[in-house]
Amino acid sequence: xxxxxxxxxxxxxxxxxxxxxxxxxxxxxxxxxxxxxxxxxxxxxxxxxxxxxxxxxxxxxxxxxxxxxxxxxxxxxxxxxxxxxxxxxxxxxxxxxxxxxxxxxxxxxxxxxxxxxxxxxxxxxxxxxxxxxxxxxxxxxxxxxxxxxxxxxxxxxxxxxxxxxxxxxxxxxxxxxxxxxxxxxxxxxxxxxxxxxxxxxxxxxxxxxxxxxxxxxxxxxxxxxxxxxxxxxxxxxxxxxxxxxxxxxxxxxxxxxxxxxxxxxxxxxxxxxxxxxxxxxxxxxxxxxxxxxxxxxxxxxxxxxxxxxxxxxxxxxxxxxxxxxxxxxxxxxxxxxxxxxxxxxxxxxxxxxxxxxxxxxxxxxxxxxxxxxxxxxxxxxxxxxxxxxxxxxxxxxxxxxxxxxxxxxxxxxxxxxxxxxxxxxxxx
Amino acid sequence: xxxxxxxxxxxxxxxxxxxxxxxxxxxxxxxxxxxxxxxxxxxxxxxxxxxxxxxxxxxxxxxxxxxxxxxxxxxxxxxxxxxxxxxxxxxxxxxxxxxxxxxxxxxxxxxxxxxxxxxxxxxxxxxxxxxxxxxxxxxxxxxxxxxxxxxxxxxxxxxxxxxxxxxxxxxxxxxxxxxxxxxxxxxxxxxxxxxxxx
Numbered sequence: 190x191x192x193x194x195x196x197x198x199x200x201x202x203x204x205x206x207x208x209x210x211x212x213x214x215x216x217x218x219x220x221x222x223x224x225x226x227x228x229x230x231x232x233x234x235x236x237x238x239x240x241x242x243x244x245x246x247x248x249x250x251x252x253x254x255x256x257x258x259x260x261x262x263x264x265x266x267x268x269x270x271x272x273x274x275x276x277x278x279x280x281x282x283x284x285x286x287x288x289x290x291x292x293x294x295x296x297x298x299x300x301x302x303x304x305x306x307x308x309x310x311x312x313x314x315x316x317x318x319x320x321x322x323x324x325x326x327x328x329x330x331x332x333x334x335x336x337x338x339x340x341x342x343x344x345x346x347x348x349x350x351x352x353x354x355x356x357x358x359x360x361x362x363x364x365x366x367x368x369x370x371x372x373x374x375x376x377x378x379x380x381x382x383x384x385x386x387x388x389x390x391x392x393x394x395x396x397x398x399x400x401x402x403x404x405x406x407x408x409x410x411x412x413x414x415x416x417x418x419x420x421x422x423x424x425x426x427x428x429x430x431x432x433x434x435x436x437x438x439x440x441x442x443x444x445x446x447x448x449x450x451x452x453x454x455x456x457x458x459x460x461x462x463x464x465x466x467x468x469x470x471x472x473x474x475x476x477x478x479x480x481x482x483x484x485x486x487x488x489x490x491x492x493x494x495x496x497x498x499x500x501x502x503x504x505x506x507x508x509x510x511x512x513x514x515x516x517x518x519x520x521x522x523x524x525x526x527x528x529x530x531x532x533x534x535x536x537x538x539x540x541x542x543x544x545x546x547x548x549x550x551x552x553x554x555x556x557x558x559x560x561x562x563x564x565x566x567x568x569x570x571x572x573x574x575x576x577x578x579x580x581x582x583x584x585x586x587x588x589x590x591x592x593x594x595x596x597x598x599x600x601x602x603x604x605x606x607x608x609x610x611x612x613x614x615x616x617x
Numbered sequence: 618x619x620x621x622x623x624x625x626x627x628x629x630x631x632x633x634x635x636x637x638x639x640x641x642x643x644x645x646x647x648x649x650x651x652x653x654x655x656x657x658x659x660x661x662x663x664x665x666x667x668x669x670x671x672x673x674x675x676x677x678x679x680x681x682x683x684x685x686x687x688x689x690x691x692x693x694x695x696x697x698x699x700x701x702x703x704x705x706x707x708x709x710x711x712x713x714x715x716x717x718x719x720x721x722x723x724x725x726x727x728x729x730x731x732x733x734x735x736x737x738x739x740x741x742x743x744x745x746x747x748x749x750x751x752x753x754x755x756x757x758x759x760x761x762x763x764x765x766x767x768x769x770x771x772x773x774x775x776x777x778x779x780x781x782x783x784x785x786x787x788x789x790x791x792x793x794x795x796x797x798x799x800x801x802x803x804x805x806x807x808x809x810x811x812x813x814x815x
Binding site: 264273274275276277278279281282313314315316317318352353354355356357358369370371372373374375389390392431432433434435439440441475505507509513518521522525528529531 | 641643647679703739742748752757
């Protein structure tokens with residue numbers, strides 16, 4: 190039921206140019222919004238679509254916009270989270286490189302919907318090419334009069350601006366991102382106040398993901414009801430997934446929410462490398478709790494994944510086959526979380542490093558029953574609201590979920606100083 | 618004699634006007650300073666602080682937080698090699714081993730004898746479908762092999778200006794390359810079995 194949404198036009202040459210984008214119907218949504226709709230009508234249309242945030246939190250987009258106070262006298266901002274840095278996730282880069290105008294148009298529509306005039310795209314510093322393409326796209330939109338003081342001849346000024354990050358995973362956390370945008374060390378804020386009340390530069394702000402906003406023009410053009418025909422009963426629409434790791438065809442794919450991981454991994458991504466078998470996969474970025482091979486028929490339904498204790502997250506599916514060791518993989522991810530901890534709250538700052546030191550001992554064949562216990566304690570100490578933001582939880586989930594599903598591998602390493610992957614596990 | 622050129626300091630002083638609050642100019646300013654000097658010296662950070670009317674300690678605090686700011690000398694060309702999980706599963710560690718030999722350094726952060734190269738192991742750069750990958754001179758390089766590393770190094774060692782410009786003025790032709798192994802231009806959205814009841 191229904192075709193692609195985000196990638197609908199991706200086969201078109203020069204889609205990153207305004208001329209090609211507009212020929213297909215690009216900017217007709219923004220035109221419609223500013224010339225014939227009210228802010229509330231835009232929010233209502235997106236509400237009908239059922240669109241939820243694609244950065245990982247699944248929060249309903251229309252509801253997020255409606256939280257921004259309508260009667261606020263000063264500026265209000267849309268901030269676009271283009272700081273994609275979740276291990277395994279590359280879909281925002283893919284969207285921006287293929288269709289930068291879709292994001293620019295979506296960000297402008299979102300600004301209108303919250304009664305604001307500027308959207309700021311916070312893009313990670315390593316994304317040189319997407320940055321250049323967005324800069325050109327914004328310039329083109331200004332030259333055409335689609336952005337600026339009088340977009341499409343109307344009086345509701347709209348602008349989209351760019352801000353480059355400089356390398357910090359934590360900036361993907363929305364309040365850390367806002368701190369960074371304000372020129373500070375990117376450390377998450379305590380909430381409340383929430384960004385909708387006090388966000389960028391102290392003003393009401395809605396922070397949206399690249400994919401979320403890139404979907405919005407399509408919803409305005411085709412109607413929220415049309416979008417809602419796709420997906421499951423509660424998790425509507427399509428989404429991007431990035432498949433990486435041990436598959437034949439790693440890549441970015443648009444899926445209808447509700448297809449199974451087997452469909453994505455074995456059909457879209459071409460299945461496993463010759464002679465190998467699936468061992469484990471991360472269903473939604475490295476921060477999503479792992480699922481073992483036996484759960485390959487799990488649906489991508491967002492609520493179903495939550496019920497399993499994991500999440501669709503940012504759509505990054507990391508596939509690991511039987512030539513790799515789960516303990517080594519988890520150790521690698523813990524090094525990442527420890528390195529990227531901003532240091533503001535103690536459980537995350539200390540817990541991550543405890544885990545790294547413990548994994549180091551285990552992989553040096555110095556593990557024992559003690560290390561198994563330490564990892565369990567550390568995993569617990571990182572979770573359940575003990576940390577200021579989700580980074581600590583995610584680190585805990587990696588330990589907890591790999592230990593739960595692959596306790597035998599942990600026991601091999603800690604108690605018998607062996608690895609069942611043996612010589613095949615040259616890396617990871 | 619200042620560390621930063623007078624022209625650059627003027628440029629930095631003009632930055633705050635671009636933002637709702639002037640403090641947001643600190644990272645773009647550090648970026649300009651690093652672009653000019655290669656890395657951020659204490660003098661450069663102090664000058665940025667004075668130009669933006671900020672405390673030097675504050676500016677240094679920002680600079681030390683972010684991976685892309687360098688407070689030590691670096692090679693003229695810096696390899697940022699992803700060694701996060703997706704890249705490691707596809708051989709990133711072997712790529713790093715090879716790179717060390719190719720540029721003649723023992724560890725991350727060390728500058729090669731000719732001053733041309735240094736490397737860092739970095740966290741996920743968001744191109745997992747092309748693992749293993751690296752970034753050098755503001756460009757991503759995908760599906761790395763030892764031979765590709767050798768080529769990237771050789772291109773930068775040779776005195777001829779054959780090296781590609783940091784960014785293509787026209788990014789057309791990019792799209793087909795986004796599916797390196799499948800050869801498809803567009804991922805088809807397939808209609809398949811949904812969760813029961815839908």
